[in-house]
Amino acid sequence: MTDISTTEPWEQWWELLPQGIREQVDGYVLQDALMPAIRAVWEAGQAHGVGLQEAQLVVHERYSHHGDRIARTPDNPLDLDSLGARAAGAPGRVVAIEVVWDGDTVHDWFVILYAVTADPEGEQALATVYRHTAQRHLDGTDPALHHPCAAVADKVGRALAARLSVPFHFASPDTPDDEAPRLRPS
Template structure:
């Protein structure tokens, strides 16, 4: 940690690097923006957390200009309609972690079907969309995506009278136990 503010780190970046970071921010690519700031400034003592704070300030500055990734609907009626469109009989609802270099960790909400067996995406729950969906509600120790997915998945499973499973909701990652598999 340094005594330099996020704004001072920002001002210390060369103009072409600032343009690159803002380009990532404007297309809602948080992680690539953080990596650019971190890689350019880490030799001068900037840590990963401070790089995140620099990028956060850019998100605040460009708030209304950011081309946000569309939020998947998480209301019960939309999820019921999406589950009804899955081919085959829905036998379970499952939430699983996934991630990429644009959004970091997020949760996929899936309908597991039989006849034909398969997994069908119902919603992709990114951190930012989960925070917007939850409003002022505190997710506690859970990642906001996990909290929103758990709530929506349980409600949907209850409505459809099928089991719900979210292996490893406490920690983002791909090390959670295997997914459910539908048979026949």
């Protein structure tokens, strides 16, 4: 067993977990299944005082430990040909392109690019743009006052809307707001 006086808190929480749970968590991490990994640590560690924040820290450290061995979930493509192909597969006539904010405890703020449809009325998610995706897409350029996700989604969304000859809508490009007014087809 590890000498507790020389370990980080996350290492102590990791050591408290049964071997089977540790193997399960590492399996989830290697598959880039963040939420199931956190849940496994949290559920098994509650009896030892491991809360949700501690579970997140443990899993973060396991991600760091495994590094390049993790089979990362691929980013959504943001090129116009791919987005156009996805829009063409929407169940209805595309009448607008819209960007909507969302967020969670794992990714912080991110945006979703939608094709808004009529006949039938609805929406088709075309791409989710997380901060890490946006930063790679920006390739070191400064998005100025915009959140990186907003800057990228605004750029590709406007270009896609122009290609499809439909309006573009982004209710809150300057500030993350998951309650900003949504566009609805008329």
